[in-house]
Amino acid sequence: MKRFCTGLFILLKIFFYGSIVCMKQSQLFTKTRKEAPADETSKNAQLLIRAGFVHKELAGVYSYLPLGLRTLNNIVKIIREEMNAIGGQELFMSALQDKELWSRTDRWDDAKVDNWFKTELKSGGETGLGITHEEPLTRIMSEQISSYRDLPVYAYQFQNKFRNELRAKSGVMRGKEFLMKDLYTFSKDEESHMQDYNKVRGAYLKVFERLGIGDKTFITFADGGIFSDFSEEFQTLTESGEDIIYVHEGKKIALNREVYTDENLAKLGINREELVEKKAVEVGNIFHLGTRFSDALGLKYKDEQGNEHPVVMGSYGIGPTRLLGTIIETLSDERGMIWPKEVSPFHVHLVRLGVNEKTVEFADKLYSDLQKAGVEVLYDDRDLRPGEKFADSDLIGIPVRFVVSDKTVEQNKIEVKYRTKTDAEMMSEDEALSILK
């Protein structure tokens, strides 16, 4: 019965998440390297490049290689799950943008928005690569929403955004092309907008919790924007951050330096002495948009009485690529990266030492048993010396390491070590499997 249940569980897992992917390191086309390029000084870029997670194309432009992509996809998966959990509907909009549409909201002019990548169309006219997607989505919604019965709507996408930054910096933390999850809420009035807004806000907190940076991430009051005293942003404490924030540990909130005034502190009922100055990176932002876009682009609905109203909107962004960098900046050590369980490119790093027949047999069988159990495993089956393999393992940062060597095979055990700990433990295969649950 137990076996049947386990089998069923795995089948379900495969059904829902696609096949379990495992990999032999001897076949992985990326290599690790001892030294990072001299001109790459940010910690996240150095480690990502050394471990073969990314390749730098240009300043602020990175390609994601297999290990990097798997990690990034795990971040995306977590965000997607939390957006779906609050009723978000995923779509995928174009990167190429309609100039006419953006002119209607006065956001095409270089004097108003200066970080467009624009290009001439051979057929005549001009297009630009999407910096954000309020305009196109509002237009899409104007074809779909016409009644109060159609609201609210939460729509989101994952897409590369393009911003012609004057200066890219901090590795993947601030690029010219980067992955962004952008969600937009469409509500019938201010009151229901606030409910929708708070739902997304709650989902964001869950996302950062699952990403392993929850304790370092603070909801931070920032410059107000359109119709409130403050806007809120999510700031994660790290020395590599660009923002200065003032943290209230007790209340788990913070103020951005841009709103750090006596007047605002009074409004929030906080004393200056309770706050600590810290550097942080903005990992998420949430905005009240009011009716700015719906007014400009004619997104309206009819209420119960048949009266027409503009739709009230909100927009909410999280950058998965920036999060990847933030996790490295906050959690890595001098030996390499350390991935939280749900983010790690693999669940386990199986490291085989030596090439004795029995040892190879044991490790191969364990590899296949792990796959059968639905564990995603990176199997270091290369014939290298232990030091090099351990160094690679620490650099890549999978949270759990299983070592199989002549020594362990003799005892019919596996050496289990967590990336964050210094001591290892000998376990039977069953015990080792059970800690992965």
Place this chain on the structure above:
RNA sequence: CGGAGUGUAGUGUAACGGCUAACAUUCCUGUUUUGGGAACAGGCGACUCUGGGUUCGAAUCCCAGCACUCCGACCA
């Protein structure tokens, strides 16, 4: 966009204006080795960022451009 710095094998560095641009590492061949980036032997790999200039002679000096990094400004 203002300021500063740096461009030499895949990577990290060296080379007084003067020999075939050197060393380490990576990579390839082989032998030996196997619990924290081993040892030995042999080998591949560079138009010294690009374009001009000075010079008998330029990786080296000068000018221009390009790229990258850092500080600042900017970041809906």
